[in-house]
Amino acid sequence: MKLKQLEGLLGDLDQFSSPNIDLEQYPTGPHIASRLLFMAENTYGDISGKVVADFGCGCGTLGIAAALLGAEYVIGVDIDSNSLEIAAQNAEDLELDINLVWCDIKSLTWRDGIVDTVVMNPPFGTRKKGADLDFLSMGLKVASQAVYSLHKTTTREHVRRTALREFNAKSADVLCELRFDVPQLYKFHKKKEVDVAVDLWRFVPQS
């Protein structure tokens, strides 16, 4: 599948109808999502034929992108059941089979070794400090091959240090810098739309 085609399909997905700010629910835009998955597949071979988990899947954008690129088994996890319902509907509209689990990422106790690759657009931790690193820590426990994640560019050195020293990642690389469009979703947003610089990371867990 071509990048533009993937981006187009993802652009048609339904997103949060009433987003929850405490969970930092922001839709993952089709531009970022398609690039994340495209790179994971075409540069690293981490998607097609693999078991891929989407942490904090929301409406399922990243997981659905993984399925479109040939992931054999996709598992989306979210704490919010409304999001999971939208994710299920989005997958069904594209005739994809996505597996969903209603759970808090912090309390996953999955058996090791089943999941190859974790993809995620974590909460950036602007409401609850460190939320993105909680996701990353669990991602590195669950994945046996790689974790793809987005973190604010301003936190780059902190993310790298924490991943390598505390979460025992074998490697932590910024693949590219992207703009995350934050539409005016919530009342406290004064500006119509702002964009935030985010890094697309690839982490490799210890084998």
Place this chain on the structure above:
Amino acid sequence: MRLLTHNMLSSNIKGVSNGFPLRLEVEKFIEKEVEFNADFLRNMFPKIEWKALVDAAKTLGYADLPEEADPSLLDSDDFLKKYHHALLELHVEEGVLICPETGRKFPVNKGVPNMLLHEDEGFWRL
């Protein structure tokens, strides 16, 4: 919830030392055909807890899997087809998962297991 997911989930209640496998009670299940991928099945085989898969499949009325399996079976198309069917084509739509130690029930609704805990029962791994 397909049985590969069941083979991965374990009870996340605080204090539980062996929360796997979750016991399965099924009210409604469906079958959906999935494209057969022998390489995927072979790669997954060493990671699967075989007995848990056999028992879960039986709960869904599918008893064609051998009780024990070793890698030599992966050369048999007949075996791979059965293993494929059990692992990927059976979906629990409505039912419950039950913690083997505490008996805590995790409902499965519309195919989605609810593993959300109350604050006081959480097993925070972080």
